[in-house]
Amino acid sequence: MELADRVLAGDVRAVARLMRDLDDDIPGSREELARLHARTGHARVVGVTGNPGSGKSTLTNELIRAHRAAGRTVGVVAVDPSSPFSGGAILGDRIRMMEHATDEGVFIRSLATRGALGGLSRSTSDVVAVLDAMGKDVIIVETVGVGQDEVDIIRLADTVVVVCVPGLGDEVQAIKAGIMEIADVFVVNKADREGADRTVRELEMMLHLRDQAVARAQAERMAHGHHAAGMDLAPAAASLDWEPPIIKTVAQRGEGVAALLTQVDRHHAHMEATGGLLARRQARARRGLLALLQHELMRAALHAAGGDAGVTAMVGRVLHRQSDPQSEVAAWLGRLLRP
Amino acid sequence: MELADRVLAGDVRAVARLMRDLDDDIPGSREELARLHARTGHARVVGVTGNPGSGKSTLTNELIRAHRAAGRTVGVVAVDPSSPFSGGAILGDRIRMMEHATDEGVFIRSLATRGALGGLSRSTSDVVAVLDAMGKDVIIVETVGVGQDEVDIIRLADTVVVVCVPGLGDEVQAIKAGIMEIADVFVVNKADREGADRTVRELEMMLHLRDQAVARAQAERMAHGHHAAGMDLAPAAASLDWEPPIIKTVAQRGEGVAALLTQVDRHHAHMEATGGLLARRQARARRGLLALLQHELMRAALHAAGGDAGVTAMVGRVLHRQSDPQSEVAAWLGRLLRP
Numbered sequence: 271m272e273l274a275d276r277v278l279a280g281d282v283r284a285v286a287r288l289m290r291d292l293d294d295d296i297p298g299s300r301e302e303l304a305r306l307h308a309r310t311g312h313a314r315v316v317g318v319t320g321n322p323g324s325g326k327s328t329l330t331n332e333l334i335r336a337h338r339a340a341g342r343t344v345g346v347v348a349v350d351p352s353s354p355f356s357g358g359a360i361l362g363d364r365i366r367m368m369e370h371a372t373d374e375g376v377f378i379r380s381l382a383t384r385g386a387l388g389g390l391s392r393s394t395s396d397v398v399a400v401l402d403a404m405g406k407d408v409i410i411v412e413t414v415g416v417g418q419d420e421v422d423i424i425r426l427a428d429t430v431v432v433v434c435v436p437g438l439g440d441e442v443q444a445i446k447a448g449i450m451e452i453a454d455v456f457v458v459n460k461a462d463r464e465g466a467d468r469t470v471r472e473l474e475m476m477l478h479l480r481d482q483a484v485a486r487a488q489a490e491r492m493a494h495g496h497h498a499a500g501m502d503l504a505p506a507a508a509s510l511d512w513e514p515p516i517i518k519t520v521a522q523r524g525e526g527v528a529a530l531l532t533q534v535d536r537h538h539a540h541m542e543a544t545g546g547l548l549a550r551r552q553a554r555a556r557r558g559l560l561a562l563l564q565h566e567l568m569r570a571a572l573h574a575a576g577g578d579a580g581v582t583a584m585v586g587r588v589l590h591r592q593s594d595p596q597s598e599v600a601a602w603l604g605r606l607l608r609p
Numbered sequence: 610m611e612l613a614d615r616v617l618a619g620d621v622r623a624v625a626r627l628m629r630d631l632d633d634d635i636p637g638s639r640e641e642l643a644r645l646h647a648r649t650g651h652a653r654v655v656g657v658t659g660n661p662g663s664g665k666s667t668l669t670n671e672l673i674r675a676h677r678a679a680g681r682t683v684g685v686v687a688v689d690p691s692s693p694f695s696g697g698a699i700l701g702d703r704i705r706m707m708e709h710a711t712d713e714g715v716f717i718r719s720l721a722t723r724g725a726l727g728g729l730s731r732s733t734s735d736v737v738a739v740l741d742a743m744g745k746d747v748i749i750v751e752t753v754g755v756g757q758d759e760v761d762i763i764r765l766a767d768t769v770v771v772v773c774v775p776g777l778g779d780e781v782q783a784i785k786a787g788i789m790e791i792a793d794v795f796v797v798n799k800a801d802r803e804g805a806d807r808t809v810r811e812l813e814m815m816l817h818l819r820d821q822a823v824a825r826a827q828a829e830r831m832a833h834g835h836h837a838a839g840m841d842l843a844p845a846a847a848s849l850d851w852e853p854p855i856i857k858t859v860a861q862r863g864e865g866v867a868a869l870l871t872q873v874d875r876h877h878a879h880m881e882a883t884g885g886l887l888a889r890r891q892a893r894a895r896r897g898l899l900a901l902l903q904h905e906l907m908r909a910a911l912h913a914a915g916g917d918a919g920v921t922a923m924v925g926r927v928l929h930r931q932s933d934p935q936s937e938v939a940a941w942l943g944r945l946l947r948p
Contacts, residue, residue, distance in 0.1 A: 300935045307933030548928075555924045555934070560907075562938045567906045568899075570946055585894045589887075594646030595894070596639045599901045607909055608947055 306403035320433030345401030436465035461518035645742035659772030684740030775804035800857035
């Protein structure tokens with residue numbers, strides 16, 4: 271039986287194997303993934319992001335529990351190196367996660383390594399596709415909210431949850447602008463700490479400013495983005511017809527998690543009703559196609575150059591002014607592309 | 610006379626025209642740039658980066674003045690939207706810049722728009738090449754220190770100057786890790802403010818931690834990076850044989866600027882002596898080649914797909930499960946690449 275069939279039959283060892291093969295770019299693994307595609311599109315993908323120490327892993331753990339209690343199967347992709355899922359956290363957290371280890375309705379995959387060009391984002395996308403094909407109802411993508419990689423990753427989600435904590439006035443502003451722009455639901459976790467209400471107010475203020483920024487960005491995109499639309503990998507702005515709710519939680523005691531789940535579900539229903547879900551999934555599919563194309567093109571290009579040594583030789587010729595970048599690239603393209 | 614020849618003859622209108630043509634991807638402009646390549650490699654490229662409000666534009670202005678006093682010609686590329694060079698600042702700053710407007714030894718170009726895929730980084734690289742071919746002795750690349758784009762841009766520099774200000778304890782930590790990793794010289798500007806010495810101490814501490822992180826990163830790269838070496842666009846780690854100095858300045862009064870210039874020159878001499886300069890320029894040439902290749906490949910791919918409508922059709926087939934991403938990309942590559 272092919273790997274893809276075993277994945278569809280729910281064989282978790284086949285799932286782990288396929289994920290590893292995709293990560294390692296093993297020949298044939300993309301074809302297996304292709305065979306799964308027809309069975310994808312069912313899962314709701316929820317991104318959970320926040321700075322280290324925001325407690326987003328504990329929150330993810332509680333979200334798993336809540337989804338399971340509602341009868342939903344859950345997949346988790348943890349791309350945060352500080353996450354207990356991916357192995358960087360304190361013992362207490364690890365133990366807390368263990369409760370799901372024997373639950374067949376939960377599959378957890380952690381990603382910590384960084385490959386070449388957009389590797390982590392592509393790997394995450396692959397894992398989401400496999401979990402989706404497995405039939406998971408909900409897929410939680412947990413990632414730390416820094417860096418462009420993470421913005422690309424979190425944009426796989428249908429719903430983006432941004433986790434903050436009180437008492438760090440600057441933290442709200444330290445959340446990457448790119449993340450703020452795409453947040454659908456805000457959580458103020460550790461809300462039993464002093465300053466929780468102030469953080470809520472700060473977020474409300476940020477959201478007000480965001481609405482203005484989104485309007486500006488949309489106008490700018492209208493003015494500039496046209497000629498490159500087909501290749502545009504930049505994030506689309508948040509939609510103005512959804513006002514992101516701000517939920518206070520104390521994840522360690524499970525407080526506020528039900529309210530959070532309600533808002534996540536409400537957002538999904540809103541997206542379905544308004545067509546926003548389709549638009550987001552179109553954008554996701556486009557980015558996925560272009561990223562895959564780019565990956566394959568660069569692989570073919572490296573081959574056409576005669577491997578790394580060939581590229582190094584080009585660099586040498588350019589650096590010693592025996593040639594110039596344009597001529598080298600033109601010759602390279604000549605070897606690579608159909609006339 | 611060709612545009613390239615006019616650029617080499619010092620015709621500033623031709624320079625401005627070529628930069629604009631490159632930015633707009635006008636046919637023939639890359640060939641003009643290619644003709645300039647043999648005359649590049651002379652200029653020292655200095656990156657100046659820092660958060661908005663760090664006073665890096667004022668500092669850049671003072672650096673221009675100091676270089677001019679030392680008899681060096683100067684080119685400036687300002688990619689910070691808040692910079693007075695690119696037009697976003699208060700009147701006082703603008704007026705201060707005006708002093709260089711009539712100096713033929715200074716050429717200033719601002720870049721504020723963001724194009725498609727890595728566009729800003731490529732534009733900056735193009736502008737640096739043109740200024741270099743013009744014969745500028747020093748090229749200052751000024752950019753705000755946030756986002757991956759900016760990290761890519763600042764990595765064009767032979768020497769990277771990171772500008773901080775006192776009194777913002779968290780600011781030091783808010784500087785993007787990627788920027789911290791590649792800083793060669795630190796400036797604590799507005800050093801007449803309270804807390805300047807504390808900021809210096811915090812930077813010293815950060816540098817100590819950085820040395821450890823660099824050692825770790827190098828080990829990790831050794832362990833993981835091999836198979837993708839030819840296509841690796843990730844920044845190389847800072848070298849451990851240079852301890853970045855920390856200079857206090859009050860740019861508005863010109864204080865500390867001479868000391869800063871001394872350290873920038875010292876870093877350049879160190880880089881030349883140790884071979885670090887060659888290594889950095891090799892890495893820069895490699896990134897430039899790959900970015901140009903990627904740009905041309907994606908352009909050819911868009912054409913082969915039948916434009917944006919063709920990509921949208923693919924997305925539709927993938928989304929409606931009539932096809933899968935792998936098959937679409939395989940067919941796309943088939944139309945594009947030599948068999």
